[in-house]
Amino acid sequence: MGWDDCPKAAERSPRGKGDVRWKDASTMVQLELLTSLLLFILPFFFFIIIIKTCFTYAINCNKSSSPPTKLPRSYPLIGSTLTLVANMERSNQWITELLQNTTATHNGTIILDQSLGYRQLITTNLLNVQHILKTQFYIYPKGDIFRDGLSSFLGSGIFNADGEKWKFQRQISSHAFNTKSLRKFIETAVEVEPHNRLLPLLSMTTTQKSVLDLQDKLQRFAFDNICKSAFGFDPNYLSPSFPQPETEFAVAFEAATLLSTMRLGSIFRWIWKLKRALDIGSEKQLRIAVSKVREFATNIGSFLQ
Secondary structure (H helix, E strand, O other): OOOHHHHHHOOOOOOOHHHHHHHHHHHHHHHHHHHHHHHHHHHHHHHHHHHHHHHHHHHHOOOOOOOOOOOOEEEOEEEEHHHHHOHHHHHHHHHHHHHHHOHHHHHOOEEOHHHOOOOEEEOOOOHHHHHHHOOOOHOOHHHHHHHHHHHHOOOOOOOOOHHHHHHHHHHHHHHHHOHHHHHEEEEHHHHHHHHHHHHHHHHHHHHHHOOHHHHHHHHHHHHHHHHHHHHHOOOOOOOOOOOOOOHHHHHHHHHHHHHHHHHHHOOOHHHHHHHHOOHHHHHHHHHHHHHHHHHHHHHHHHHHH
């Protein structure tokens, strides 16, 4: 090595130490970022494991042949939501069994803990039903969860209103359902409709010895009656023969009802609100269904005018 090479070596030496220090600092930053990510992800990861374990336990309990004999277990933050979700497909039967088997200890009234501290009261006690729906009705409002969940479909109408708004709309609607109009409706709908459509359909089913979805037919029967009483329009959704007709309004109305009800059963309310903001999934379907229902109602209103 010559004399001219020494300064170059001396110049490279400090620069090499700087590279080492820069690499050390970069490594420290990466380690800090990795530690922060782990501290954030690990609790969430363990939370998911706990949720999955509890959900599996709830499903296994649901698969048991014996009916429930005590209230479902409640967990922090999520309450009894896991058991409710596990029994969602048979919720009516499960709640009925729960009420039957806890009557001795809870007198026909149970309270289910839901997520984030919300509680759901279910009762078959006649005194409680009278207290809630009649004598002290004014102190039991529908609440924010109910109103928010059904607002897209029902708006602020009588079925989704509280307080003075509900009282005002009830006074208006009561004139449309006085004794005379109600008697006329019973005579024309509840008596004529079954003889002209429902009974011939049941008779045909018996003659052909075929299987009939009675829930679907009663739903069609109720839908025709509601339309005739509310709009003065008969959609003919129930036919006295097969196949049964499909009307766009009836399909949209049923979809809007189902999707709105799904909001009320959501574990976390922010999920459907986020889907609504992004206009995706079930919220997009709900928006389309509601628009069709409102379009039909607007057309009927214009026709009646």
